[in-house]
Amino acid sequence: MDIRPAATLVLTRDTQDGLEVLLLQRTWKAVFMPGYFVFPGGAVDQQEASAREHIAGSEDAQISHTMSLDEGGADYMLAAVRECFEEAGILLAVDPQGQTVGGDHGVLRDREAVFRGDLTLADICRQHGLTIPLDRVAYLSHWTTPPGPPRRFDTRFFVTTAPMGQQASHDGVETIDHLWISPAQALDDHRSGRRLLGLPTLRTLRILSDFSTSDALMRYAHANPPESAPDKAWPAIKKGKPVMLEPGAPAYDEAAKLDPEGEGSVSAEIVPGEAVEVAAGVRRLTAPNPGVMTGPGTNTYIIGHDRFTVIDPGPDDPAHIKRILELTGGRIDRVLVTHTHRDHSPGTGSIKQETGCVLAGLPAPDGASQDSGFTPDEQPVHGELIGTDAGQLKVIHTPGHASNHLCFLLADQELLFTGDHIMQGSTVVINPPDGDMKAYLESLYDLLAEPARFLAPGHGFLMGQPEAVVDYLITHRLAREHKVAKALKEHAPVTLKDLTAKAYDDVPTAIHGVASRSALAHLLKLEAEGRAGQKSELWHATRET
Secondary structure, three states: OEEEEEEEEEEEEEEEEEEEEEEEEEEEOOOOOOOOOEEOEEEOOOOHHHHHHHOOOOOOHHHHHHHOOOOOOHHHHHHHHHHHHHOOOOOOOOOOOEEEOOOOHHHHHHHHHHHHHHOHHHHHHHOOOOOOEEHEEEEEEEEEEOOOOOEEEEEEEEEHHHHHOOOOOOOOEEEEEEEOOOOOHHHHHHOOOOOOOHHHHHHHHHHOOOOOOHHHHHHHHHHOOOOOOOOOEEEEEOOEEEEEEEOOOOOOHHHHOOOOOOOOOOOOOOOEEEEEEEEEOOEEEEOOOOOOOOOOOOEEEEEEOOEEEEOOOOOOOOOHHHHHHHOOOOEEEEEEEEOOOOOOOOOOOHHHHHOOOOOEEEOOOOOOOOOOOOOOOOOOOOEEEEEEOOEEEEEEEEEOOOOOOOEEHHHHHHEEEOOOOOOOOOOOOOOOOOHHHHHHHHHHHHHHOOOOOOEEOOOOOOOOOOHHHHHHHHHHHHHHHHHHHHHHHHHOOOHHHHHHHHHHHOOOOOHHHHHHHHHHHHHHHHHHHHHEEOOOEEEEEEEOO
């Protein structure tokens, strides 16, 4: 799939209550991100370069250098300006007298012609004697759509202060609503499920929320252009042969971290029984229990140099336990358990019997999938620090997938062990009554505050860009919640089975039984928030959902 170049323009304005930004709501008929609130933007057109002769400020060479491009950086900026004019009706331009275009300028009547493609940005600049002041536009961030969506974009985000006098308006075709809103309020609306926001929008809003005025934001953005994002294939080894990993491939982040020089020395496959040093004093050993729910197998992490701490020994598999003991020489002080599902904790008994180590974790709740035999010697509490031979581990209680789930942050390495709270390649099962969607989402938000650079999941490779990973999971869950709430509003009173068929019409009917557990988790979250209720096995909406 081709990745199309795209550009987005963040418009800000100052109010007595602080900085506000303009958001547009995409039509529900859109193929990509229907109903989401976004900043004005779109694909870069081949005709953008024709407007270079009408720009003021830096030349393309300087702009491209700032954006880590060989050339064409100005075209991204020009595309952002054009798309903002088409989608929001606001044009950043200066007239021949050096005045910013106001709300009564005749060029604003050309919006429809530019939207239809009858006129280019260069055309309207030529006809009205306008220049585009790119020196008033700052490069803010860079985002490439990860694999999966029907369309992928390599998008550059820019920011500028909205020109005085012009009024924003949605186009009624690609966008169906617009609003000025503070970044903090937009983030709160997303968290509460009132507004759909995508990953790059969320990340951008977090940047904006640190500033109270447009001037302060623009000074920061001009002085701190973003670092270039990984966009080149990385060499690795798979089945003994060299391969090139594309950005977004499961092993990409791990290969780039462990082999920063790109020598192609890192394995692109997880092999049970083979230890991989993923950080200083941290080795990953994967159990031989691959499957639909476990991926390549359960990851056991061995922390230390001379004395060892083990996280999640996995199933009580004799070969796996033997390998753990070989790698540690039996010098295990403590075994930590992220949670007590049967693919994570049963191996604790054999290791304790062999080493006399301390077992730490939370007791198993009720449930057939739980390891009821796990008996901890210590029950860590949220925020507690546990010493290891490779640094301190911070305990983070993260209920949701399981009520007793814990994550552990190795602060010195900025490495977060996520157990099943965050898995690679799939979303986590939230299965009531122990699984709790509301608690899961709140725990994800809590992880955004932790200083982690890499995630070490219970299944899969290391993952970089933790904030993007967490934002994706939150956005995915809230988008599904929106479908559940919409189906509830349209079809209530409705059974769980019938609602699942409506809210999960994009997944095969063969797995609707599993999907119904997720649907129930969403309904219970809505019920806890006073937005849904149940009577005689029928669900109904209790207020605006």
